[in-house]
Amino acid sequence: MNMFHGQQLVPVHPFKPDEASGSKLLTIVRSEGELAYEADMLLPHRKAYYLLVFVRHSPGCHWVDAMPYVRQDNTLYFTVPRQMLVKEEAVPSWSTHLTFSEEFLALQQNAALRTLPLIQNPHNGHQLNLTAADTAFIEEQLLKLEAEYRRPGEWQHRMLSAHLTVLLTYLSRLYTEQYASQAPSADHLLLRTFRAKIEECFRERHEVGAYAELLHLSAGHLSEVVKAQSGKPAIKHIHERLVLEARRLLFYTSDSLKEIAFSLGFADASYFNRFFKRETGRTPAEYRSSARKMYQ
Template sequence: MQTFNQNQQLPIYTLEADEISGNKNFRLYQFEGTLPNQSELLIPHRKDHYLVVLIRHADSRQWIDMTPYILKNNTVYFSGPSHIIVKEGFKQLWSTGIAFTKEFLSLQENASLSKLPIIENLHNGHELALTEADLNFVEDVLAKINVEYQKPGEWQQRMLTAYLTVLLTYLSRLYTEQFKGGDHSADKLLLKSFQAKINECYRELREVGEYASKLNISAGHLSEVVKIQSGKPAIKHIHERLILEAQRLLFHTQNPLKEIAFDLGFSDTSYFNRFFKRETGITPADYRASIREMYH
């Protein structure tokens, strides 16, 4: 697998409008044995959008963060803007993919979609197994989306939103079943809101009280609920998110430790080293060496 050297920046690929719809915030991809132009996808990268793909058949694997996925037939894969993705190449590919941006989700009629489990992805999952009935349902909705996608006009946005709502709601039900995230109690929802806020602000906010202010509750109440619901102190969730991002950068880039520390909001490399070792038991340099030896 390729990595980036210290003179390269991890690219972030934007969603570009195609000639059919002209929509810069929503796009549909279809491959029927053909190959996408994938040279830029064979290096570690992020996307600035969400991607949900039904793989009908593929003959390769891809990495999402530090996890390799051998692509399975008739399986849904999904990722969001924060994830680092690397593909290992395809000989042939049969798939339908739907991509949409945060801006698409921020539209008033789409706002509820951002709260769906498959979008929040608090379990950091990326693969959904489908039964035959699931596959038939997903294929049917994708076919309807494709029809609307080919017909630009004043009703297109509403129709795409309606069908996407059905698809993502259905996949979210599968997500909660497969990742055991179906508890919707008030305290569980608060834990999810806290975790989602960490994903947004982990580079800038490091204290539980700062997140409590964002959520309009007291730090004591937040700490109590998070500890009961997750079994871990609230501060541990913040630290784990920082460690995850550090591990992503150590694995996928050759950036020096000083640059990684600065990117994560640490002003001092030695403090970053101590923080990483305290949380993981090894230094960042040792982690980078061991993970490269394992996967390269």
């Protein structure tokens, strides 16, 4: 797998609509054994859009946030914009790729989709294992989406939104079952909001009090609710997000430890070193070395 070196930034691939389809905010592509080769996918990158891939058969391995996934038949893989991805090699693929932009979710008629667990992805998941019944249902919904995708016109967007709502709702049910998400409640919604704020601000805000201020709550109340809902202290959520981003940068880039520390809001690189070791049991340099040995 290729890595980035020096001052190269991990690229963010924008959403690319298929103008011929008539849909500017959603794409769907079926592969029937083609050699899926996109050179820029073989380098670490992020996507500025949501991606669902229903894999019927596609041998090989890819990585998401430094976690390897050996692709399995009849499995659903999904990514959200913040995750870091890389493919190991180009291989023939029998699969269906569905992408949609953040602008699609921003539309008023799609507001409910933004709250679905699959879209929120609080567990930073990527893979959904499917039963035979799940596979049949998902294939049916994808065929309906494909049919509408090839039928430009006044009603296309509404029909695509309707079919996608059914698909994402079904997948979110699988997500909650497989990732053990808790049932929604006022406190659970607060936990979701807290996690969303962490996603927005983790580079600048490292303390629970800073998030409590954003949410117009006391730090004590926020800590109490987050601990009760997630089983982890609020500060742990902040630290885990910092560690995840640090691992991404250590694994996928050759940025210096000082550069990574500063990009994550640590004024002192030595403090970042101590923080990372306290949270993971290894220094950043030790983690980078051991992680990259997997490719040697």
